[in-house]
Amino acid sequence: MRExxxxxxxxxxxxxxxxxxxxxxxxxxxTIDNVIFDSEMKRTADHRANDIVVVAIDDESLQELGxxxxxxxVYAPFLDMVNQPGYEPKAIGFDIVFNxxxxxxxxxxxxxxxxxxxxxxxxxxxxxxxxxxxxxTLHPDEYPQAVAIQGPIPAFAENARxxxxxxxxxxxxxxxxxxxxxxxxxxxxxxxxxxxAAQMAGADLSKYDALTDPGKRFDDxxxxxxTITIDYQIVPEDLTTVPFSRVLxxxxxxxxxxxxxxxxxxxxVGLSDDSGQDTGATPISKHMSLVxxxxxxxxxxxxxxxxxxxxxxxxxxxxxxxxxxxxLVPWRLKNVYSIVLFLIALAGVLCxxxxxxxxxxxxxxxVYAVLAMTLAYLLNVSLKSYLESSQKSFVTRQFGRxxxxxxxxxxxxxxxxxxxGGNSKNITVLFLDIRGFTPLSxxxxxxxxVDTLNTMFNMITQxxxxxxxxxxxxxxxxxxxLFNAPLDVEExxxxxxxxxxxxxxxxxxxxxxxxxxxxxEVNVGIGINTGNVVVGNIxxxxxxxxxxxxxxxxxxxxxESSTKPGQIMVSEAVYEKxxxxxxxxxxxxxxxxxxxxxxxxxxxxxxxxGTRLRASS
Numbered sequence: 001m002r003e004x005x006x007x008x009x010x011x012x013x014x015x016x017x018x019x020x021x022x023x024x025x026x027x028x029x030x031t032i033d034n035v036i037f038d039s040e041m042k043r044t045a046d047h048r049a050n051d052i053v054v055v056a057i058d059d060e061s062l063q064e065l066g067x068x069x070x071x072x073x074v075y076a077p078f079l080d081m082v083n084q085p086g087y088e089p090k091a092i093g094f095d096i097v098f099n100x101x102x103x104x105x106x107x108x109x110x111x112x113x114x115x116x117x118x119x120x121x122x123x124x125x126x127x128x129x130x131x132x133x134x135x136x137t138l139h140p141d142e143y144p145q146a147v148a149i150q151g152p153i154p155a156f157a158e159n160a161r162x163x164x165x166x167x168x169x170x171x172x173x174x175x176x177x178x179x180x181x182x183x184x185x186x187x188x189x190x191x192x193x194x195x196x197a198a199q200m201a202g203a204d205l206s207k208y209d210a211l212t213d214p215g216k217r218f219d220d221x222x223x224x225x226x227t228i229t230i231d232y233q234i235v236p237e238d239l240t241t242v243p244f245s246r247v248l249x250x251x252x253x254x255x256x257x258x259x260x261x262x263x264x265x266x267x268x269v270g271l272s273d274d275s276g277q278d279t280g281a282t283p284i285s286k287h288m289s290l291v292x293x294x295x296x297x298x299x300x301x302x303x304x305x306x307x308x309x310x311x312x313x314x315x316x317x318x319x320x321x322x323x324x325x326x327x328l329v330p331w332r333l334k335n336v337y338s339i340v341l342f343l344i345a346l347a348g349v350l351c352x353x354x355x356x357x358x359x360x361x362x363x364x365x366x367v368y369a370v371l372a373m374t375l376a377y378l379l380n381v382s383l384k385s386y387l388e389s390s391q392k393s394f395v396t397r398q399f400g401r402x403x404x405x406x407x408x409x410x411x412x413x414x415x416x417x418x419x420x421g422g423n424s425k426n427i428t429v430l431f432l433d434i435r436g437f438t439p440l441s442x443x444x445x446x447x448x449x450v451d452t453l454n455t456m457f458n459m460i461t462q463x464x465x466x467x468x469x470x471x472x473x474x475x476x477x478x479x480x481x482l483f484n485a486p487l488d489v490e491e492x493x494x495x496x497x498x499x500x501x502x503x504x505x506x507x508x509x510x511x512x513x514x515x516x517x518x519x520x521e522v523n524v525g526i527g528i529n530t531g532n533v534v535v536g537n538i539x540x541x542x543x544x545x546x547x548x549x550x551x552x553x554x555x556x557x558x559x560e561s562s563t564k565p566g567q568i569m570v571s572e573a574v575y576e577k578x579x580x581x582x583x584x585x586x587x588x589x590x591x592x593x594x595x596x597x598x599x600x601x602x603x604x605x606x607x608x609x610g611t612r613l614r615a616s617s
Contacts, residue, residue, distance in 0.1 A: 033367045034176075052295050056267040057267065061243045079117055089262045090202070091261045093197045119200065125164065164193070166179055167290070175282050177228065178192060195208075197294075203304070230297055280293060323372040326380065423536055427535060428483040431557045432481070436565065459503070467495045481499070497578050527570075535548045580608060
């Protein structure tokens with residue numbers, strides 16, 4: 001049974017490992033990893049913002065200035081209010097696309113204002129092949145290639161800095177990454193709004209030009225080097241946000257804008273930018289106005305932080321190590337210890353991943369490792385439990401009827417292997433025979449005979465089990481009892497003699513009852529020998545019994561046959577082992593059938609002086 005279960009375990013473990021590999025390759029659990037990643041980012045956000053001011057096109061501004069889009073002439077005085085002498089911001093970034101001409105005079109006024117200031121950034125949108133909002137196949141050393149650029153009208157483009165506002169949306173519609181630059185068909189590289197604003201603010205961005213993000217993979221190639229994971233640290237409440245209308249009216253202290261980065265974008269509910277969407281889901285907010293996404297990117301570039309990922313090879317090694325470990329753990333430890341170790345390992349993996357992100361901003365995808373260790377543990381602990389249950393059932397079936405329940409429990413608890421064949425072992429064999437049974441059977445009816453016989457055998461059985469003996473078999477009015485098999489028992493010779501002595505004491509009561517009730521005298525003759533015999537499950541495939549065979553078994557039977565009613569006779573080998581505990585009388589040497597030399601035997605007369613019957617050990 002054990003070998004069969006092991007073979008099944010090997011096959012199933014291979015199948016489960018292959019299943020984990022397939023799940024990993026398909027990124028089937030990426031959603032769970034994304035949830036963990038988002039929770040880490042939200043939990044570790046420090047909410048400390050750089051000097052970034054959001055000028056919001058909000059409900060208040062719409063109520064005062066009217067329905068959007070506004071007359072573009074309004075942006076000229078707005079720029080004048082923000083760029084008051086001595087209080088100029090380092091950059092003013094618009095998250096509004098001006099790609100269509102409007103009233104010529106209004107456009108001219110705005111263009112004139114743009115020409116007057118060199119700190120204004122206007123957005124462009126790069127149209128990529130396929131679905132623009134999701135990252136497709138990109139070469140690691142190339143910028144995303146735009147097949148078309150949608151930018152501001154020439155009058156504006158000539159007088160402002162240009163930056164792309166392309167957004168990168170994951171498959172679960174969460175904005176986790178951004179392209180720092182895109183390339184047009186003519187080879188022009190256009191930085192992102194965040195990149196341009198941070199650069200104008202004096203940030204050193206050289207490190208971001210060489211970043212590779214191995215956390216997202218497409219056709220087994222890393223994302224373009226200019227793709228970074230956005231380090232969301234701030235929410236709208238962490239930034240200074242003022243209504244566009246108040247700035248326009250001069251209600252805002254111009255010192256607010258001094259040396260800051262100003263972002264102009266939508267916050268009013270229902271307004272949309274050129275892509276038809278003014279909000280997006282982020283790791284730290286389900287609905288964040290996109291102007292605040294740009295603010296987070298700028299904040300990250302100014303701080304010089306980066307979110308990185310544990311490489312795939314490390315994830316695979318961790319997965320394989322945990323899978324292999326929790327194949328072995330259930331088989332090496334008891335279930336109670338293995339589950340404790342499993343829970344400790346699980347907590348260690350999750351806490352380790354959490355601490356790694358918290359301290360180094362490195363995200364480890366442990367979902368597949370946890371899956372692997374869980375599957376390995378559950379599979380192998382289930383197989384082990386099934387094996388133990390089967391073995392326990394086998395032990396109970398084979399031995400529960402004729403050995404002590406304590407021995408059965410000990411065999412099961414110690415996970416001992418019981419040999420199905422025979423093996424040589426030193427044991428003590430006790431034979432007993434009920435004398436006077438034939439006359440008794442002639443006087444009793446069959447039911448009375450069975451009841452009387454059961455009374456005697458119940459006493460014999462209980463006495464044997466109390467002394468850790470094994471009842472091998474009942475043969476009519478006789479019994480064969482083993483000590484030190486199948487489980488090792490210390491002082492098995494003493495316990496055998498003790499059992500015989502207690503059986504004789506118990507027979508005194510039963511004998512008196514039978515004599516009073518039926519007028520017949522019954523007694524027991526007992527013979528005991530010790531030595532090496534062959535013990536095990538012996539028989540055929542149709543019937544098998546646990547028993548002992550060999551010369552020393554035959555000697556015990558011959559000694560018993562030579563006893564008189566009420567006698568306990570033992571061999572010299574038993575005598576030598578137990579003479580300190582019992583009072584013996586030398587019965588001399590006797591020749592037994594099948595033996596070429598006589599065997600000295602001794603009769604048990606009682607307990608040795610000063611000796612008391614000790615409980616079984």
